[in-house]
């Protein structure tokens with residue numbers, strides 16, 4: 001039996017996927033609400049294909065509990081936040097989860113850590129906990145970093161290649177076989193540090209590429225060139241693949257993981273440091289664009305300006321590190337208020353001046369800032385007629401639209 005610890009964005013789909021493929025699974029989360037909801041037959045967040053997977057997993061006998069189970073295999077997928085000041089990873093949730101596992105697990109148990117950690121974390125912080133608490137037990141540690149993208153998680157769980165890091169080949173093969181129960185991609189077995197590093201490097205690669213696109217957008221803005229046309233043409237070169245500029249970078253990975261490298265190697269990770277600062281500066285850049293466009297169009301009342309989208313990217317309900325939230329904070333720091341906000345995926349009231357209906361939102365504003373390219377706004381772009389539009393994602397085909 002596999003005990004999956006942490007039933008969030010990664011742990012839940014992983015537990016369900018295993019259970020849907022014939023593995024006996026118990027999912028454990030200390031949040032009673034989450035466990036109650038799952039036991040009541042409901043998923044805890046929206047994700048393409050997740051409800052169907054849930055149904056199959058229930059048929060496969062998946063169970064949910066707040067209790068840690070006595071078994072031979074654990075998968076830990078709890079958050080790894082970073083300290084905003086030192087930029088170092090904070091492994092406290094992983095350590096807590098591992099300590100709780102150690103309190104119940106038998107000797108020879110394997111603890112697989114899926115949470116993203118900076119290179120060296122497992123050997124420096126987790127292994128000592130294991131060694132200290134388990135003089136009489138032998139425990140195997142494995143790092144199997146997740147790679148799935150919110151919005152396409154179920155598909156990517158099935159088809160992405162995976163990495164498994166372990167110091168013990170036999171254990172590596174056992175865990176590889178476990179993941180191979182559902183994963184049709186290639187599964188590479190390597191050592192723990194390499195696995196830790198690859199995960200952070202993958203997200204850093206993307207962060208640096210996005211920062212490059214954002215920097216190009218600023219250069220093009222300064223000298224009145226079309227960044228989208230330029231990137232499009234450059235990407236026709238066989239060895240160039242530039243990502244897209246945007247209003248900022250959110251989510252729990254690309255906006256966070258690269259900081260681990262800056263935190264651990266401050267005098268070496270120079271390009272990464274600058275790239276992260278560039279991305280973090282984008283919400284402020286958008287705020288400034290709003291100001292410029294208001295001046296340009298003679299719009300004086302900020303209450304007539306609305307931000308479309310609160311999530312960190314399109315077609316998900318995840319708001320972690322969202323550029324819109326960063327922009328709203330920046331607005332407050334400038335001692336200003338008034339921007340209106342709407343997101344079809346956020347049904348609860350989370351910020352001031354929030355709307356829950358697109359038509360009502362548009363009725364109350366003259367200028368729309370497209371912060372997130374949800375399908376809803378793509379499909380309803382005709383409703384933007386007559387509005388001043390700042391399109392941060394270049395999705396509205398109209399001559400008079402403003403860009404970042």
Ligand code: SAJ
Nearest residue numbers: 147148149202203206243244246249250251253254312313
């Ligand atoms: N973004 C841009 N320009 C782009 C692409 C994205 O500004 O061209 C922005 C998005 O709007 C969003 C942010 O970047 O705010 C991150 O979004 P994303 O879709 O690129 O990635 P995440 O954070 O949802 O998921 C990433 C994935 N990693 C990589 O693609 C290398 C995923 O595979 C990882 O599992 C996940 O991080 C993770 O957990 O590490």
